[in-house]
Amino acid sequence: xxxxxxxxxxxxxxxxxxxxxxxxxxxxxxxxxxxxxxxxxxxxxxxxxxxxxxxxxxxxxxxxxxxxxxxxxxxxxxxxxxxxxxxxxxxxxxxxxxxxxxxxxxxxxxxxxx
Amino acid sequence: xxxxxxxxxxxxxxxxxxxxxxxxxxxxxxxxxxxxxxxxxxxxxxxxxxxxxxxxxxxxxxxxxxxxxxxxxxxxxxxxxxxxxxxxxxxxxxxxxxxxxxxxxxxxxxxxxxxxxxxxxxxxxxxxxxxxxxxxxxxxxxxxxxxxxxxxxx
Numbered sequence: 001x002x003x004x005x006x007x008x009x010x011x012x013x014x015x016x017x018x019x020x021x022x023x024x025x026x027x028x029x030x031x032x033x034x035x036x037x038x039x040x041x042x043x044x045x046x047x048x049x050x051x052x053x054x055x056x057x058x059x060x061x062x063x064x065x066x067x068x069x070x071x072x073x074x075x076x077x078x079x080x081x082x083x084x085x086x087x088x089x090x091x092x093x094x095x096x097x098x099x100x101x102x103x104x105x106x107x108x109x110x111x112x113x114x
Numbered sequence: 115x116x117x118x119x120x121x122x123x124x125x126x127x128x129x130x131x132x133x134x135x136x137x138x139x140x141x142x143x144x145x146x147x148x149x150x151x152x153x154x155x156x157x158x159x160x161x162x163x164x165x166x167x168x169x170x171x172x173x174x175x176x177x178x179x180x181x182x183x184x185x186x187x188x189x190x191x192x193x194x195x196x197x198x199x200x201x202x203x204x205x206x207x208x209x210x211x212x213x214x215x216x217x218x219x220x221x222x223x224x225x226x227x228x229x230x231x232x233x234x235x236x237x238x239x240x241x242x243x244x245x246x247x248x249x250x251x252x253x254x255x256x257x258x259x260x261x262x263x264x265x266x267x268x
Contacts, residue, residue, distance in 0.1 A: 023147070025143065025144075025147070025172055026140065026143055026172060026175075026176040027140060027141075027143055027144060030140070055147075055168065055172075057169075057172050057173065057176065057236075058173055058176070058235035058236035058238075058239055059176060061235050062235065065227070065230055068227055069227050069228070069230065072227050072228070073228075086165045089165075090169065090239065093238070093239055093242035093243065094235050094238060094239060094242075099224065099226070099227050099230050100227070
C-alpha cells in the first residue's frame, strides 16, 4: 500500500506541475496536505498530474478543492491532468470535474492555465 | 484478525464471507485496504465491484475513525464482505457514536468553486458507488449494510 508521493516540477511560464503518485486515500491526503497547501498558497498557475494516482478518497478531493479555491481566490488557475479510469470515476461522482477543469495531458492543462 | 471461510449451504451458489476486525485508528485504513485486496482474490470479486467496495470502506472507516467519538484505538470496527448469488454485500459494524449516513441530506451541486463546501463528499461517494445503503443501530452498535450488484453475466 504505502503512502502518496508528491513531486513538483517547474513547468515554464511561471506554472508548476505537482505530480502525485500512489493512493490518494485518507492517509495519503493527510500526508501531502501541508506541502500541497504550501504550493497553492504561493503559486498562481498549478497543474496537478494525477496519472500515477490509483485511488481517490473524499479527503483527497477536499485537498484538491481547497487548493483550487485558494488559487482561484487570487485570480490564479489550478487544473487536473490525466486521472486514471477509477480516479476519474470518483471525480465525476463527486462532480469535482465540474468545479476544477480536467485535461487529458499535463501539457493541455498547462495550455489552459497559462 | 482476518477470517475467511466458506459456508456451504444448499444453494446453487453458496454464499461466502470474509471478515476483518479493526481498531479505530487511521493506520487501520491501510490494513483494511490490504484485507480488501486479499479478499478480492478469495471471493473472486470483479475489479469494478472491488473498486466500489474500496471507496465505501475508505469513506466509512474515515468517518468512524475521525468522527466516531472513540479514543484512538479504543473503538472496534468489523468489516464483512459476503458473496451473494447476484451481488456482494458489505457490512460495517462499529461501537462509536450513533451515526446514520443514510440520514445525511443529499447535497446539491455547487455552482462555483467559491460556493463549494470542502467536506461532506464522503457519504455522497458511498451513495454513488453502492447500489443500496441500509443502516440500523443494534445493541449500541452501528450496522451499515451496502450492496453492490454484479453486472449481468458476471
